[in-house]
Amino acid sequence: MTILSLHATNPLVDGRQSEKALLVRRGMQALLADLRHVALPEVPLSSGRRADMLSLSEKGEIWIIEIKSSVEDFRVDRKWPDYRAHCDRLFFATHPDVPADIFPEEAGLFISDGYGAHLLRDAPEHKLPPATRKALTLGVARLAAARLTHAERMLGPLPGGGPEEG
Template sequence: MPIVAPYAQNPLIDGRQSDRAMMVRRGVQRLLADLRYASLPELALASGRRADIVALTSGGEFWIVEIKTSVQDFRVDRKWPDYRLHCDRLFFATHPGVPIDIFPEECGLILSDGFGAHLLREAPEHKLSGATRKAMTLKFARAAAGRLLMAEWATGNSFPAEDAE
């Protein structure tokens, strides 16, 4: 293994999330995969915010899922309303140790145990404008392609042999 590498050792983990947040994320992503939705964690948005999970549904909707691991985590975070500018539906996700009555009714709610998750409350729809949808689609696609390339570099499978014939 080289001492200096152009990529992170594991491009899927950036070290900012707690073990509990990663557990919630894992369950939510399994739910989204079961629904056949594509999802990306930690996606930077045009507003400068970073969404915990952005999902692209089979119908072309964007969902943002904001992960909260404690009552205190929810109370100190007042940036979540900004996420509505970047999605058709906004959800909170948490685990069974957090009381669900703290989350606002105007957002969807997902409960995760790390092995899976349940959609407890559907989020109301607030459609994105065409221009914002296009920008989000491009941001999502470019981030996904970039992460795939980083994962390939991390495994050493980045480029096929030119003379493979």
């Protein structure tokens, strides 16, 4: 399922994310860019799960960031341990109104205010097997390219009414 919506003001919002979750995501995107990571939201995984955010470092390290917008959001979602099979490091990200002590020690933790984020606790490393890393990296590249192509096609015809003449 695509996360692009042609009719929404924000094409990366599909209606499942709360305002707080989008705020956390925006702050995480800013921090990850500063860390020289590229990040994609709403990434489907081979297990059938969907990661809130997946980032790829310059060295190829893969992080999954699970965004939690409230205590209740964390308590009802128990699928997060499954994400470990798809990343080198697993993090939670939340905002300052959610108590940090509810999040398990076996995952990293970021606090985001919408403009940036701060690492409260690093995540333990559990390196992916090479074949899994390759498949996941290829899948992320294809997903990013497909989203970009879709977004460009929705912009309409090229300036001048058609393809450039050679």
